[in-house]
C-alpha cells in the first residue's frame with residue numbers, strides 16, 4: 001500500500017509531492033485535469049481557457065453574480081496564476097488566530113516555512129525598469145494622490161521580457177518553465193525521484209479506516225479505487241470541500257462548506273488617447289502599498305487580461321462593444337480586490353454531488369468594494385484618462401475556506417495538526433483551510449502551510 005495519496009496538484013499538492021517524495025515516502029499524486037508541460041500547453045486564449053480550467057473556463061455562484069477561475073491540470077492554479085509571492089502580515093495572522101483558536105498561527109512561526117519554500121524557487125522583485133505604460137500610469141496617479149504603492153515580487157526565472165516575451169502569455173501556462181509553478185518547482189523535481197502522477201483522475205469520495213483511507217473516483221473515464229496509509233486532500237477550496245461533502249462528513253462536521261471567501265475583484269479601465277499596451281511586457285508589477293487601504297479592506301493592482309477575457313468584462317453589445325474592443329491597446333486597467341468576510345460564503349453539493357457556491361457580499365464587503373472603485377477612478381482622473389469604464393462583474397481568483405482549521409470541531413473542519421477532525425488519516429493544508437480572507441495573495445502561504453505539514457508527516 002502507498003504511504004500517501006495526494007489529491008490535487010496545485011500550490012499545496014505540488015509542494016507536498018516534492019517534500020514527501022524527497023523525504024523517502026512512496027507517493028501517488030492524482031489530478032482531475034490533464035498533464036501539460038512547457039511544450040504542450042495550448043497556445044491561444046480560447047484553447048487554454050477551455051482546456052486548463054474547470055467549467056471550460058469559468059464557474060459561477062448560484063445566482064451567476066460572481067465568476068470563478070480555478071485551474072484543472074497538473075500544477076493546478078499555479079500554472080495559470082501570476083505567481084506573485086507575498087508573505088502574510090500580522091493583521092491576517094491575528095485574525096486567523098482569533099477565529100481558529102490555533103496559537104501557532106503567527107508570522108514568526110510561519111517564517112521558517114516561508115524561508116524553506118522560497119528556497120525552492122527563483123524570485124524576482126520588479127523595478128522601475130520593468131514597468132510597462134500601465135504601471136507608469138498606475139504609479140503616476142498614486143504619486144499625485146499621495147497613495148502608497150509597492151513593487152510586486154514574482155516567482156520567475158529568466159523570463160526574457162527584454163527579448164519581447166509578454167507575461168500575459170503565461171496565464172495559459174508558461175512555455176519556458178520560467179514561471180515558478182509547482183509543476184516546475186515541485187512535481188517535475190519529484191518525478192525524477194519516483195513520484196507517480198495519475199492525471200485525468202477525478203476523486204469523488206474518501207472512506208476513512210483505522211489504518212488506511214480508500215479513495216473512490218474516475219480515472220480516464222473508468223471507476224477506480226485506490227488505498228493509502230494516509231490521504232492528503234489538496235483539491236483547493238472547491239475541490240477538497242466537495243470531496244468531503246460527498247463523503248458524507250457534513251453531519252459530523254457542521255462547519256464543512258462554511259466560510260467561503262474569494263477576494264472579489266473589480267476591474268476598471270481608463271481609456272487614453274495614446275496606446276497604453278497594457279498587455280505588453282511584465283504586465284503586473286505594482287500594487288497599492290498604502291496602510292490606509294489595507295485598513296479599509298481593499299488593495300489595488302495594475303493588471304490586464306487577454307482580449308477574450310476583456311471582451312467579457314464589458315456590459316455592452318453591438319457597436320458599443322466594438323467601440324470598446326477597438327480601444328484594447330488604449331486602455332489602462334486597475335483592479336480593486338476586497339478582503340471579504342467569510343460569513344457571506346458557503347459551499348454545498350446538490351443531490352448529484354455537483355458543487356453549489358453561495359456567496360452574498362456583506363454590507364462591509366460592498367462598502368470596501370465602493371471605496372476601492374472610487375480610488376481607481378481617482379487614479380485614472382489624476383493621469384488624465386478620457387473615459388473610465390467599470391466592469392459590472394466581479395471575480396474570484398483566490399478561492400478560500402470551506403474546511404477552515406481550528407480547535408473546535410463544531411466550528412472548524414481541520415485540526416491544528418492538519419487532520420480532518422475525527423479522521424486522523426486524512427490531511428488538508430490547501431486554500432480550503434483558510435479561516436478568513438487575508439487580503440493578500442494566498443499561494444505562498446498555502447505552500448508554507450503545506451511545507452509545514454509535510455515536515456510533520458515525515459517526522460511521524
Ligand SMILES: Cc1cc2nc3c(=O)[nH]c(=O)nc-3n(C[C@H](O)[C@H](O)[C@H](O)COP(=O)(O)OP(=O)(O)OC[C@H]3O[C@@H](n4cnc5c(N)ncnc54)[C@H](O)[C@@H]3O)c2cc1C
Nearest residue numbers: 008010011012032076077081082084203235236239431443
Ligand atoms: C488567474 C489567476 C491569477 C492568480 N494570481 C495569483 C498570484 O499572483 N499570487 C497568488 O498568491 N495567488 C494567485 N492566484 C490564486 C492562487 O493560484 C490559488 O489561490 C492557489 O493556487 C490555490 O492553491 P490550492 O493548492 O488550494 O489549489 P489549486 O492550485 O487550485 O490546486 C488544486 C488542484 O486540485 C485539482 N482537483 C480539484 N478537485 C479534484 C478532484 N476531485 N480530483 C482530483 N483533482 C482535483 C484541481 O484540478 C487543481 O489542479 C491566482 C489565481 C488565478 C485564477
